[in-house]
Amino acid sequence: MGEGGTIPFMAMLGAKFPRAQFLITGVLGPHANAHGPNEFLHIEYAKKLTAAVADVIAAQARAERLATVSARVCF
Numbered sequence: 001m002g003e004g005g006t007i008p009f010m011a012m013l014g015a016k017f018p019r020a021q022f023l024i025t026g027v028l029g030p031h032a033n034a035h036g037p038n039e040f041l042h043i044e045y046a047k048k049l050t051a052a053v054a055d056v057i058a059a060q061a062r063a064e065r066l067a068t069v070s071a072r073v074c075f
Contacts, residue, residue: 007024010022010024021060023053023056025049025052025053
């Protein structure tokens with residue numbers, strides 16, 4: 001697996017903000033020629049990735065709401 005420039009940067013962010021949660025994705029897809037003169041974004045791949053990220057964020061929001069409601073009920 002390749003390692004882009006973002007990966008070391010994320011390690012630094014994680015060290016600086018240890019309680020934060022990060023979601024790192026690659027959006028280029030197969031044969032995208034990253035950083036090359038003929039680089040391109042595979043639209044269908046990007047749509048699927050965007051939908052997956054939206055699902056993760058929505059699930060996290062639901063979990064946080066449930067935790068808040070549960071905490072209120074306990075008191």
